[in-house]
Amino acid sequence: MTISSLLETPSELTDSASSKTAIVLMTRVRLARNLAGFSFPGWAKAPQREEVFAKCRDAVAAAPQMKRCFNVAIGELSDLERQVLVERHLISRELSGAKGGAGVIISKDQAFSVMMNEEDHLRIQVLRAGFNLKKAWSTINDLDSTLEDHLDFAFSPTLGYLTACPTNLGTAMRASAMMHLPALVISNQMEKVVRAVNQLGMVVRGLFGEGSDASGSIFQISNQTTLGESEEEIIKRLGSVLQSIVEHELNARAKLLEADAGKLFDKIGRAYGILQNSHLLSSSEAMNLLSLIRLGVDLGAFADGNRSVIDRLFIEAQPGHLQYAQKGEFEPGQRDMLRAERLRAEFANFTRPDFSFNQPEKN
Amino acid sequence: MANPLKCDLCSKPATVHLTQIVNNKVHKVDLCEACAQAKGVTDPSGFSLADLLLKASLNPEPAATGVRCEQCGFTQNDFKKLGRFGCPACYDTFRSVLEPMLENMHSGTTHAGKVPTRALERKSLYDRLTKLELDLTEAIKSERYEDAARTRDEINQVKQAFNQQATR
Ligand SMILES: [Zn+2]
Ligand SMILES: [Zn+2]
Numbered sequence: 283m284t285i286s287s288l289l290e291t292p293s294e295l296t297d298s299a300s301s302k303t304a305i306v307l308m309t310r311v312r313l314a315r316n317l318a319g320f321s322f323p324g325w326a327k328a329p330q331r332e333e334v335f336a337k338c339r340d341a342v343a344a345a346p347q348m349k350r351c352f353n354v355a356i357g358e359l360s361d362l363e364r365q366v367l368v369e370r371h372l373i374s375r376e377l378s379g380a381k382g383g384a385g386v387i388i389s390k391d392q393a394f395s396v397m398m399n400e401e402d403h404l405r406i407q408v409l410r411a412g413f414n415l416k417k418a419w420s421t422i423n424d425l426d427s428t429l430e431d432h433l434d435f436a437f438s439p440t441l442g443y444l445t446a447c448p449t450n451l452g453t454a455m456r457a458s459a460m461m462h463l464p465a466l467v468i469s470n471q472m473e474k475v476v477r478a479v480n481q482l483g484m485v486v487r488g489l490f491g492e493g494s495d496a497s498g499s500i501f502q503i504s505n506q507t508t509l510g511e512s513e514e515e516i517i518k519r520l521g522s523v524l525q526s527i528v529e530h531e532l533n534a535r536a537k538l539l540e541a542d543a544g545k546l547f548d549k550i551g552r553a554y555g556i557l558q559n560s561h562l563l564s565s566s567e568a569m570n571l572l573s574l575i576r577l578g579v580d581l582g583a584f585a586d587g588n589r590s591v592i593d594r595l596f597i598e599a600q601p602g603h604l605q606y607a608q609k610g611e612f613e614p615g616q617r618d619m620l621r622a623e624r625l626r627a628e629f630a631n632f633t634r635p636d637f638s639f640n641q642p643e644k645n
Numbered sequence: 646m647a648n649p650l651k652c653d654l655c656s657k658p659a660t661v662h663l664t665q666i667v668n669n670k671v672h673k674v675d676l677c678e679a680c681a682q683a684k685g686v687t688d689p690s691g692f693s694l695a696d697l698l699l700k701a702s703l704n705p706e707p708a709a710t711g712v713r714c715e716q717c718g719f720t721q722n723d724f725k726k727l728g729r730f731g732c733p734a735c736y737d738t739f740r741s742v743l744e745p746m747l748e749n750m751h752s753g754t755t756h757a758g759k760v761p762t763r764a765l766e767r768k769s770l771y772d773r774l775t776k777l778e779l780d781l782t783e784a785i786k787s788e789r790y791e792d793a794a795r796t797r798d799e800i801n802q803v804k805q806a807f808n809q810q811a812t813r
Contacts, residue, residue, distance in 0.1 A: 325717060
């Protein structure tokens, strides 16, 4: 499979948004695995990296989950192609900067991706639309068991799966959810939520942009520790944290509507106007506007089917995707113009918001 | 001010003080302005202290003891620099360095999750086979033919188990 056909195939992330994905956009589980008897990628000499890469590549490509997969060494990809894969959460920034003897195998529907010779020999990932932690764990558990039949993983009965960094020891599992939390952001409650979530042993970061900058009000919440609890326990704990964040977000939305619906509708209406008419849009402004439209969909101001359009645009408005679609590299200023053009076209036929759902019922 | 706090990473005077509660344990990190900037902790709520704590707990270590991983040549100094290990065997070599850090880093110190049962089974069968084959050579060399015959039977049994596992 080539990268262009991969990107044209409907994917878990960009094409299955339903009302189930209203607040939790997607769930991801990642496992780190290493081969016994080989140095970790950061310490291995080039020939050993190549040897491990070849071993892993054979085993992963042979897994039934990877039928007709996209299978590539990182050196075979252009900078732009790598950036597109990073923006789709299919490879990490670290892998995209890797030298020789590293690569990725991605399933046709982009639900599975296995990075080879990133920080660990294998980083196995599954992505699922919506709030689906248990299902994500069971599918990745199956793929991991399949790989285990062909690869000898480094494992210690007391420390669990051995990883390059001791912070990943044990289950070597990071489970996470990508959440859209506009009402908590608008009502300045995010800091409080982050603190509370930290105290429960979970980590929150903004998804787009570096650090904790959260353009688009999209956050990633994941487990912080990996040793001392089983995968199921971690998933259960994370699940209940996510559930309570969902409830807080819903409460915040209800409060915003109750306190000053006019102000909220103004924000959504303006976002719609700008998306339809602007000629320069930075990536973070675009994300914030799209986030407001998405909130509008959740509230009922736009049709439910538009949610998937917004989720696709969240990705396609990223610099890599924008340039990839234009088949060239552009300066940031030109990108802002292209982005605005793309979004104007997308919103030209987008039905106007209808806020009548909030009218008091007439008797 | 008496005894001002020093930066955990570079021991300049600390001006940024962070507290994070992980698994009901309070972790405190004190940083100078420069290190706080470099670590991107200007928003103390949004980042994980785990990585930072790892590096900070490495710093007060005395000079490296010269221990070297036999498998991969990694030293304690390398660990101090990189915060990563060289190979799986490093976990045995540097056990005494690692163990005190685990409690701060994780919610427990013992693995409680998935075990790669089939891979471990495969390895133990393989180890057994290697040993039996050695025994067989020994037995033949010292003309203990009864032992040799018995060992050969055992080898066949192990091989069968091996094949069964592979096709299961
Ligand atoms: Zn410092
Ligand atoms: Zn080693």
